[in-house]
Amino acid sequence: MYPNKLTLILIAAISSTALSAGAYAVSKTDFTNGVQTAANSGTSLADYTLTQMQSSPAEQTNILAFALQATFGKTATILEVLSAAQTAGMNADDALAIAIANGIDPSIVAEVFEETLTASGGTFGAAPAPGAQGFGGGSGGGGVTASSN
Structure with a gap:
């Protein structure tokens, strides 16, 4: 990802709470009211969020x-x-x-978006099992010892 894109996204995220409600098609007030209405009808925050994101893809970040x-x-x-x-x-x-930008620990995001690399690095799978045991270098093969010590 380009550093400039990340910077712009962070600025947009931070300013999403600082700008007036009329600046976006989905305002914080409208979203909060929708969450309350959804909760009253038994819809979870996650389900309401998914519905909103699918109906307004351009507003997903907000x-x-x-x-x-x-x-x-x-x-x-x-x-x-x-x-x-x-x-x-x-x-x-x-x-x-x-x-x-909203104070969430990056490791929590990495639990859902596995391809996200956080400051601690990505998650990697288990190391491969070792192969058959080899003899390695210096195992010799001659019958005479070089030193009798």
């Missing part, structure tokens, strides 16, 4: 920012919201940038 703020730091809910973002087709780098 929707994710609003949804992460609505989790109030509950890890289980954060994971559900991030899974919804992944299901909606959100780019892993965008999700990571939005999460960081």
Whole structure:
């Protein structure tokens, strides 16, 4: 990912809470009211987030920012919201940038978006099993010892 793109995404994420509600097609007030209505009808925050992202793909970054703020730091809910973002087709780098801008630990994002590399590095699979035992160098083969010591 280009450093400039990451910077722009971070700026957009940070400014999503600072700008007036009329600046976006999906405002924080509208999103919050929608979450409340959805909760009253038994719809989870993650399901509401997924629906909003699918109906407004251009607003995915703002929707994710609003949804992460609505989790109030509950890890289980954060994971559900991030899974919804992944299901909606959100780019892993965008999700990571939005999460960081909203105070979410990058390792939580990496649990959902496995291809996301955090500062601690990516997750790697288990090391391959060792092959058959070899004799290695210097195993010799002659019958006489070089020294009797």
